[in-house]
Amino acid sequence: MAFIKVSMDALHADTTLSNYMHHLAEVPLLRQCTPAQRQHLAQHARLEHHAKGKVLFLSGDRADHFFLVLTGWVKLYRETLDGMQAIVDVLPAGHLFGETALFEENVFPFSAEVIEPATLLRLPIAVLSDEISKDPALALAMLRVMVQYRRQQDQELEHTKLQSAPQRIGCFLLRLLDQRNQGPFSLNLPYDKTLIASRLGMQPETFSRALTRLKDETGIRISGARIEGDAISQLAIYACGACSSTFPCKDKAG
Amino acid sequence: MAFIKVSMDALHADTTLSNYMHHLAEVPLLRQCTPAQRQHLAQHARLEHHAKGKVLFLSGDRADHFFLVLTGWVKLYRETLDGMQAIVDVLPAGHLFGETALFEENVFPFSAEVIEPATLLRLPIAVLSDEISKDPALALAMLRVMVQYRRQQDQELEHTKLQSAPQRIGCFLLRLLDQRNQGPFSLNLPYDKTLIASRLGMQPETFSRALTRLKDETGIRISGARIEGDAISQLAIYACGACSSTFPCKDKAG
DNA sequence: CGAGGGTTTGAAGTGCATCAAATAGTGTGG
DNA sequence: CCACACTATTTGATGCACTTCAAACCCTCG
Numbered sequence: 001m002a003f004i005k006v007s008m009d010a011l012h013a014d015t016t017l018s019n020y021m022h023h024l025a026e027v028p029l030l031r032q033c034t035p036a037q038r039q040h041l042a043q044h045a046r047l048e049h050h051a052k053g054k055v056l057f058l059s060g061d062r063a064d065h066f067f068l069v070l071t072g073w074v075k076l077y078r079e080t081l082d083g084m085q086a087i088v089d090v091l092p093a094g095h096l097f098g099e100t101a102l103f104e105e106n107v108f109p110f111s112a113e114v115i116e117p118a119t120l121l122r123l124p125i126a127v128l129s130d131e132i133s134k135d136p137a138l139a140l141a142m143l144r145v146m147v148q149y150r151r152q153q154d155q156e157l158e159h160t161k162l163q164s165a166p167q168r169i170g171c172f173l174l175r176l177l178d179q180r181n182q183g184p185f186s187l188n189l190p191y192d193k194t195l196i197a198s199r200l201g202m203q204p205e206t207f208s209r210a211l212t213r214l215k216d217e218t219g220i221r222i223s224g225a226r227i228e229g230d231a232i233s234q235l236a237i238y239a240c241g242a243c244s245s246t247f248p249c250k251d252k253a254g
Numbered sequence: 255m256a257f258i259k260v261s262m263d264a265l266h267a268d269t270t271l272s273n274y275m276h277h278l279a280e281v282p283l284l285r286q287c288t289p290a291q292r293q294h295l296a297q298h299a300r301l302e303h304h305a306k307g308k309v310l311f312l313s314g315d316r317a318d319h320f321f322l323v324l325t326g327w328v329k330l331y332r333e334t335l336d337g338m339q340a341i342v343d344v345l346p347a348g349h350l351f352g353e354t355a356l357f358e359e360n361v362f363p364f365s366a367e368v369i370e371p372a373t374l375l376r377l378p379i380a381v382l383s384d385e386i387s388k389d390p391a392l393a394l395a396m397l398r399v400m401v402q403y404r405r406q407q408d409q410e411l412e413h414t415k416l417q418s419a420p421q422r423i424g425c426f427l428l429r430l431l432d433q434r435n436q437g438p439f440s441l442n443l444p445y446d447k448t449l450i451a452s453r454l455g456m457q458p459e460t461f462s463r464a465l466t467r468l469k470d471e472t473g474i475r476i477s478g479a480r481i482e483g484d485a486i487s488q489l490a491i492y493a494c495g496a497c498s499s500t501f502p503c504k505d506k507a508g
Numbered sequence: 509c510g511a512g513g514g515t516t517t518g519a520a521g522t523g524c525a526t527c528a529a530a531t532a533g534t535g536t537g538g
Numbered sequence: 539c540c541a542c543a544c545t546a547t548t549t550g551a552t553g554c555a556c557t558t559c560a561a562a563c564c565c566t567c568g
Contacts, residue, residue: 059498078412078498086412086498103401109408136390139397146400147357153407154363158332158340160414161455165556194514201415206556208516224515224565244313244332244340419524447547460524462548478533478547 020045023070023121026094032141037131046122056112056120063101063108065122069093072118073191075199076110087199090115092190100146102129116191155245160201163242165210166217168200170239174249177232185232189225214238274299277324277375280348286395291385300376310366310374317355317362319376323347326372327445329453330364341452344369346444354400356383370445409499414455417496419464420471422454424493428503431486439486443479468492 020042024030030038047070050056056067059078067074069091076088076097088110091097101108102125132138159168176187189196197207215222218238220229229235240249274296278284284292301324304310310321313332321328323345330342330351342364345351355362356379386392413422430441443450451461469476472492474483483489494503 078408080412080416080496080498082495084416084496086415088408100401100404103398104405109405133390133394136387136393139390139393140387143393143397143400144357146397146404147354150354150400150404150407151358151363153404153411154332154342157407157411157414158334160411161340162334162338192514203557204515205517205558209556212516241336242334242338244334457525458547459526459549463524466548 020047020121023068027068027096029096029099029142029145033131033138034135037135037138040131041123041127044124044127048120048122050114050118050120052114052117054114054118056114057098057108058111059108061108063098063104063106064125066096066098066101066125066128067112068121068123069095069097070119070121072114072120073116074112074118074120075115075195076112078110085198087195087201090191090195090199099125099128101125102132115195155243158244163239165200165202165206166214167239167242168202169196169207169210169214170218170235171243171249172196172200173227174232174235174239179232179249182232184228184230186226186228189227193225274301274375277322281322281350283350283353283396283399287385287392288389291389291392294385295377295381298378298381302374302376304368304372304374306368306371308368308372310368311352311362312365313362315362317352317358317360318379320350320352320355320379320382321366322375322377323349323351324373324375326368326374327370328366328372328374329369329449330366332364339452341449341455344445344449344453353379353382355379356386369449409497412498417493419454419456419460420468421493421496422456423450423461423464423468424472424489425497425503426450426454427481428486428489428493433486433503436486438482438484440480440482443481447479 021035021038024033024038024041024045030041033041050072056074057063071093073090073092074097075090078086078088080086089097097112098108106125132142159171163171173187176190177185193207193211194204197204200207202210211222214220218229218234220227220234222228243249275289275292278287278292278295278299284295287295304326310328311317325347327344327346328351329344332340332342334340343351351366352362360379386396413425417425427441430444431439447461447465448458451458454461456464465476468474472483472488474481474488476482497503
């Protein structure tokens, strides 16, 4: 997977410009920039390390920068007046966040917190703004990414409405796998079960029970955070019946 | 409300170019076009009337055109393998749909059906595509609209996760009202209760019960499709506690 | 070893869905 | 103008899925 490669590089990172550019080139949105544009961004990039639990910004904060995850995990969330939390997304290496503030009066529409020790690139929104207004192609690229995001959200909405808890977990697992590979599989859950639960909009207890139900229904094997099975189709048949998309379901865009 | 004005015009429509352009100028996305651009679109526009129940296209169909609703209502939906239906959106006059196919390989990502006798403008995607690639400003405008859409969807996801059925209805009603007006209010539901129910992701029976619960809790009055109350805050206090947005919640963009 | 967080299990409650049936509304033809 | 047919809406009874509260368990790390 692409992001593993990125994270390995980051571990041995020298913090030179060219190294930053290498990271930037991995991001779908920025891949379409010219090298000159990426260099311009890289010149203003700042590398940051954060411990688990670090709150990067809160919903409503003024947004001067956006971020690229190099290693670790970051969660985006919003809080309601009566104290509930809705997870907007949980991002691994290779993903941008906060860049949409550019179109939302430079205010972040969600809060962000580091949930696994993370290395981030902090990039000024102003530079992105510049580049976009100078280069129509970049605006088109961003549009494309945005539309893709919108479609995924449609799908997520559909999932919370139409899929059962075990099916949602099955779908989540499918997205972690390389779906071209039909044979046996094995994976580690990328972060806390508790967090996966809230990402999927359910309670930890429900997650636990739903996972054992998924195990019983599909024959996958579970030990701790490790999950194994004999064929991806086990999962697909069970999970994808309640989904309007065709089988090889896409992972999220970056 | 803007769309009422539009629909009145459409009823007495002469089908001239300048009249089409008038409609186009009402749409947020296209308002930012130059008159020349709108004219270019208008030249290729085709007016269509459709009865209730008419299926305009199905998810996966090739998308050569997109649509503007002039009068009536159109629902967008997707269907799962096991026959469930998820309503993506229900659109009144003044709203575009299908334009995002431009960025999705010219394939519609949902199906569309007329649910109240409708007048539509059918516009070629190719023309929009042309205009966008020629004019960066238009791409930026579209980006802005797209980001706004994305934010709304976030919110909708949050609502289905965190709000109860009566709260979701309260929120729905709030969006139908002019929220700057603090005093007594009165409105008619814009379409079938059954359809509102599925738009909000619940069964008709649940909608009915939830509406009477909302009535009991907030003191609003209901008779048929007509709903009245003494103060908007009645609804806001009840519904917005489980929402992460601040009170004057925004209506959807066009 | 012991503290603390993550995870699982159990019991009970809540909310929404489902099935079934009654009722209200609407438009039709007589 | 009325009776009928048909649809939209409401109401009741029941079931299931998920939540909530409580407690046990497990694992890791100091």
